[in-house]
């Protein structure tokens with residue numbers, strides 16, 4: 001890594017300490033959404049009630065839905081690969097009648113190509129849009145965006161809120177919001193459940209956010225089982241956070257120790273792109289493979305979730321096909337819920353509902 005790159009990582013991470021995301025406290029309007037720590041149970045319940053309304057309205061082809069965010073603009077700033085997060089945010093905004101802007105041909109062909117820094121790229125989008133959705137490989141990047149937007153907003157006409165679409169190996173708050181929505185929707189939870197997260201718990205930002213969110217919900221009588229190779233254990237900060245919120249946690253390297261009692265399986269991809277050494281990735285990349293045979297050993301009413309994309313941690317394309325037909329696999333519902341929850345979130349941040 002060049003000295004410049006190391007310095008820019010350090011500068012971005014310092015925003016984790018410099019900027020404290022505002023608590024939602026019953027009011028989403030105008031708030032940046034960059035960490036699940038902003039949410040309490042009542043905020044989640046409010047968000048999920050609106051998400052269900054959105055689902056209903058889309059299902060009924062409600063023509064008034066496009067009135068909700070008519071004339072509002074979302075800027076999509078993705079500095080890292082994305083399919084679902086980017087498309088679902090864009091679809092969400094368009095279904096509510098808003099529009100989306102992004103640099104033509106992606107952010108790599110914006111002035112970033114000329115060496116413009118993150119703050120100035122965010123400031124530019126902030127001058128044009130009501131909401132910025134940002135994904136960036138560095139932890140703290142959305143905090144940096146929020147910090148500079150607060151200053152920009154004092155000087156321009158249209159204030160802009162930023163929503164994180166993933167902060168490096170840090171957090172992915174909106175994924176956790178839709179994951180918990182799916183659990184609450186399908187399992188009447190997350191109370192009274194055994195929820196087992198498997199795979200890359202170290203670099204998996206969706207895992208960090210979901211685990212924290214289960215703690216913030218204050219799930220009653222719920223056990224979290226964390227299954228990973230020793231080298232990919234969940235960060236201690238996340239573990240401490242959820243334990244402080246009264247959740248029982250069981251860490252293991254053996255899936256079969258917990259599979260039979262699990263109600264929700266959350267399978268994850270090993271985040272190959274975050275490993276400094278390929279050999280470290282290869283040493284553990286085959287440790288946990290979900291196949292139809294593995295799923296068959298779980299409870300009859302288990303649900304199998306995955307934030308996607310999936311690779312060989314769900315076996316071969318043939319295994320995918322068999323797993324997809326199993327009613328216990330809910331990752332497509334989970335993916336669709338992403339759009340409803342993001343519709344609700346943006347409408348609430350814009351004060352449109």
Ligand code: NCD
Pocket residue numbers: 084085166172175205206268269307308309
């Ligand atoms: C996840 C991500 O980007 O963190 N994908 C997503 O947003 N649905 C998970 C992953 O990439 O493995």
